[in-house]
Amino acid sequence: MTTTEPELLRIPMAASKQIDIYSGIARMSGSIWATLHRSATPSRTVVVVVHPASNFMAHYLLAPLAARGVDAVGLTTRYLGNDSALLMENCVLDIGAAISFLRDRGYERVVLIGNSGGGGLSALYQSQAEHPTITSTPAGDAPDLTQADLPPADAFMSLMAHPGRAMVYTDWLDPAIIDETTPWTRDAELDLFAEGRTPPYDAGWLKSYRDAQLARNRRITAWVHEQLDVLASTPDAPPDMPFVVHGTAADPRFIDMSLDPSDRTPGTLWGPPAVANLLPATLGHHTSLRSWLSQWSIDESRCHGPRQLAHTSVPSLVMYGTADQVCFPSYAQLMYDAIPHDDKQLVPVEGGTHYLEGQPEQVAFVADTLVSWLDDHNLR
Numbered sequence: 001m002t003t004t005e006p007e008l009l010r011i012p013m014a015a016s017k018q019i020d021i022y023s024g025i026a027r028m029s030g031s032i033w034a035t036l037h038r039s040a041t042p043s044r045t046v047v048v049v050v051h052p053a054s055n056f057m058a059h060y061l062l063a064p065l066a067a068r069g070v071d072a073v074g075l076t077t078r079y080l081g082n083d084s085a086l087l088m089e090n091c092v093l094d095i096g097a098a099i100s101f102l103r104d105r106g107y108e109r110v111v112l113i114g115n116s117g118g119g120g121l122s123a124l125y126q127s128q129a130e131h132p133t134i135t136s137t138p139a140g141d142a143p144d145l146t147q148a149d150l151p152p153a154d155a156f157m158s159l160m161a162h163p164g165r166a167m168v169y170t171d172w173l174d175p176a177i178i179d180e181t182t183p184w185t186r187d188a189e190l191d192l193f194a195e196g197r198t199p200p201y202d203a204g205w206l207k208s209y210r211d212a213q214l215a216r217n218r219r220i221t222a223w224v225h226e227q228l229d230v231l232a233s234t235p236d237a238p239p240d241m242p243f244v245v246h247g248t249a250a251d252p253r254f255i256d257m258s259l260d261p262s263d264r265t266p267g268t269l270w271g272p273p274a275v276a277n278l279l280p281a282t283l284g285h286h287t288s289l290r291s292w293l294s295q296w297s298i299d300e301s302r303c304h305g306p307r308q309l310a311h312t313s314v315p316s317l318v319m320y321g322t323a324d325q326v327c328f329p330s331y332a333q334l335m336y337d338a339i340p341h342d343d344k345q346l347v348p349v350e351g352g353t354h355y356l357e358g359q360p361e362q363v364a365f366v367a368d369t370l371v372s373w374l375d376d377h378n379l380r
Helices: 024-029 062-067 088-104 118-130 165-172 203-232 289-296 305-309 329-338 360-376
Strands: 007-012 031-037 045-050 071-075 109-115 155-159 242-244 286-288 316-321 344-349
Touching: 007 088, 031 062, 031 088, 045 088, 045 118, 062 071, 062 360, 071 088, 088 109, 088 118, 088 289, 109 118, 118 155, 118 305, 155 360, 165 203, 165 289, 203 289, 286 289, 305 329, 316 329, 316 360, 329 344, 344 360
Parallel strands: 045 071, 045 109, 109 155, 155 316, 316 344
Antiparallel strands: 007 031, 031 071, 242 286
């Protein structure tokens, strides 16, 4: 089946009092952007693939789904390409604006796919669309999602996804860093990259390591609240400030293949873990005070996929790559187990890497599986 040329969609962005502070580019345009890949035959269903900050307008599933008779949208949020001041609550507004826009265009069914970091966000969206509870960000700012237009999706899919940014971030934090101003001041006992420390890792040491990762996240959260108090009490201070977090790619699973076993190879998407740990491009090195609470704080971020999925009711499909270096099998199992009903399916993509680059057979398998699942649920 042939498909038409992709259509660029300019979607009016839902209003938020935080736009002026946190999203200058979105403020100038008043829009979020997406691409629509349409089937050559009319489709009553549209699939929406989303991530908090990545550019999914050329996502690998869009054309294959359209070729199989299902219209597909690659959606961006107002934080496209820059998550340093991202608020998960505003991302929820953006998904709601997109789904409303697509329903206005005549689509009867909307299927929401959270890929990678989009898994936790999509779970958060669907939970708030079905049972809105969030009245502010963790810092006490707008938006109030209980007053927002959040039409529920008709189905949910988690694709090579982790359960939430704060959860995966804490799993990756380097607990050996004891001075936040420099990554070179380190606790040798907790240094994953210390000379002579090789896998498999001792269970007792791993427990101490995980506890220290959690403690570091909580120390940063406490410091963030202190800084927000300073800003609130300082005349003419800005409402938010940026800061740097060092060491954000130190999950022992990157090195020890006996942990969360899969077909993956050692390493990360950004190269050897010891290098990726300090690279500027890896996860969450640059953030703001308010964004930290919404996006990265393990105790305060609401984007906790399993917790949110527990409040959803729609048919759900969870797919994971058995060779994914980022989203491990246990993440998929967590998402699957949290879904509170029986209309759910867990499907491995054999040999699948995180973004299925150079893997046309796996891409075809994902597209075929999704279309078959839609047919089984009368969603196409």
